[in-house]
Amino acid sequence: MKNERYPRSGRYSGRWMVDGVMGPNAVWQAEALGEVIPLEAGMRVLDLGCGTALSSIFLAKEFGVEVWATDLWVKPDENWGRIVDAGVEGQVHPVSAEAHELPFADGFFDAAISIGAYHYFGTDDLYLGYFSRFLKPGGWIGIVQPGLAEECPSYPPAGLEEYWHWDFCAWHSPDWWRRHWEKTGLVTVDLADRLAEGWRDWLHWNEVCDRDSEAPQWEADMLRTDAGRLLGFTRVVARRNPE
Template sequence: MNKYPRTEKYESEWIEENWMGPNPLQLTEELCTNMKFTSGMKVLDMGCGKGLTSIFLAKEFGVTVFANDLWIDPTENLERFNEAGVSDKVFPIHAEAHALPYADSFFDAAIAVDSYHYFGTDEMYFPCTFSKLVKPGGQLGIICPGLMKEYKRGYPETHKSFWNEDMFSFHSAAWWKNLWEKTGIADITACYNIPDPKSLWYPWAHWAKKHLGFNDVEFLNADTGNQITIFAMAAVKKNEYD
């Protein structure tokens, strides 16, 4: 039985034309198993890249999506949304994660797929920005690369030669859970390392090596201790008076 049946409905060629990391539809489908989406909900898709995750949410759940990204031109994303037939449900937004144009409590849910680690490690980001965008009782979810445990140097010794400044945002699921939980703002409903993350990561790694010259294949091959992972976390924002 296929683990990601919703993703199977989408052409692999289309995904590969637009992905910017491990299969974003599989990651979104994994995250969505821990969240409840119903038609008409307003959802923030932070760091949506080329908008595949936003298209997936609109098509699969009938939600209205604000597809927020800093790196990709919103006009380019709009063309993809038009081609996918979801431009009435998905709105492309160009905004930096710390300068968002949304009102507090505007969204029913906010997610970030393979992006939150780029901006969310700041102790203040979850309580002061991300959680404020979601109404009480609303949902929050992220899925990101990470580590099975914390290291004094920030990385396993097997990956010393691979580690650059951006990768110090890789942390364990327990680290992320504590970062959110200690604020008292939300109840964590799921936090786990996804099973066999390399089977999901390798297809992207081989594609990126061939087309972009990236070293993700070597990075994954070096992980002889299975310390590199992908974690998912979901939460529900508490009522203001809880």
């Protein structure tokens, strides 16, 4: 599980990452956000859609930030065990919440991140207005999730028909996300890009996880077929504008 693009992640157990799998390696993706968001010790960070909280634990350990590990499907009892095992019980707080009913005060967070999750709720034009209010003015928002190199002229994309699920329609290009956020005027988008070699990392991750699983390996087949032409990870980083 060593990856030259993510040296900090190499200090964490591959078994721990695979046991906490909910998407294509939240730890690598958290490191990709930590490269571009200036996280400092003591900052308050919302990790929305944290799943098994691997990204929350990683950010707390690597950057000394305090993280509210917030998720819908994975409950706090389960994440608390992982948080205690990692020795960050003073820094990572597990929270059960739906993305539209967040139990936080306006302006509470210095940064809010979301890995492999924001596309489940954030493609709504109006969602950023709700989400960004939990940040201080100037606070950082960073997301990474499956995405496309460019929007497709038609769906399913040519060549990927046999693999395509309808809900992949929420996967978008960096340019799509930039426009989606900039048109609100609520944030300044600093960066909207594709993670370098993202599709190779995604495929590598799937190949490792598939060794542990009886499940069909269609996702790895899809990534091999596409070979990075369309599929990868979209990363977007912005700051909340002053009112």
